[in-house]
Amino acid sequence: MKQAIAVLQLPGSNCEWETARAIARAGGNARVVRWNEPAEVLDRHAGYVIPGGFAYQDRVRAGAVAARLPFVQQVARRARQGAPVLGICNGAQVLVEAGLVPGMREDALDLVLGPNRMMGRDGYYSRWVLLGAGPAAERCLFTRGVGPRLLPIPMAHGEGRFATRDPIVAERIPSYVALRYCMPDGMDAIEFPHNPNGSIASAAGITNEAGNVLALMPHPERAILRAQVPEELGSFVRGGPTEDGPGLGIFRAMVEFLEEA
């Protein structure tokens, strides 16, 4: 029997079912697990996905309250034991608040996901972006297969800017970038709107040292079918409308990792 992947449903999550469907299409066995189930339930799962949404209405800061739940702390313990953990959008905010990525130090929070920095506007923003492999893509189990391709994936957030005020962290962070925002020619996207939030090192997804945790701001579960990709980005994907989309590979990599484990 396939090892189960828990998709955490927190109060305010809103992408858990489409994330579970993405895992199923990738060949995995997903189960939506509610935050008020006993934390031991999580031990029956081999991998974890914290989906997008607005856990606890983003009160205090996005992801801050959820990251301190014993339920999520249990996922953090499993991550430190090597279990694969993917956080998407709000899930990424939870992982950053929990200190799981980049996890350079045990006694400090290295990063924050700050408000978007966008020329001439502020607040929530959504668009399709192009993602390319970052320096840590080969180390990260979710992104090993990306290669030189550019992946069109939608983003939708108001607080998605990976940022730090620590100069040492800032210097080291590029080596933790698994996916980066790209220009259509593959170069790093520095400016809005290709880098939609002003993230440090053009970071869209940041992993940890072991490569088993990925905090990813764009939504791969919204691009699991070729048909979901807008026409103007069609040159970045192959195949017909019913074929797999560019986001599915991230889930497939997780499923394959668990099958090999």
Added chain:
Amino acid sequence: MSFQWTQVLVSLRNADPTALTALACLRRSLGFGERLLALRRRVLWELSGPAEADRGMVIERLRLGGELWNPNKEQARIRSAGEPIDLLQLAPAQERSWFHALAWSPERDLDRRPHALRSAIDGERWSLRRGILWSLKIDRQEGTEGRKGAEEAVLCSAPGRGLLVHPQLEDYRWIDGDPSLPWVGEGAAEGLEL
């Protein structure tokens, strides 16, 4: 150029859901339990502008403008430099149990509200800074030093520790009584340009 400052302290008329959630998180997830008696959250705006501007006109336009607070659900107290107004309105007997941390982001280009506010006032050069005032009531009978407990609740010093202020995003300072005006100091009071 000389400046004048105005502070606007905004609080919800009803219970603040953010403060309630933060209180529950601190008590249940971060081990504060019942020794953290209460938590309040208010927004403190600080404006600075030309010294010669008509103070009464500025306050009147702030009240009418609606950019900084919604009078249907929020209430505001306004003070200008030199006015001995008790902004926090704490009775002396309460003060010993309350600790006030004022947090703000040093990033100054993330909010478009100043642009709207500038046109609402007089079109002159005005600056604006936004802070969050967290007020914590600590039970001193529990044997821990109040200020230390408040500090542990406020600052996210490590994974799983602290909640209210993220050091990679915000600065903060403890306030005894009313915040100074300006709260950061003249050099840093440029804030967001209106």
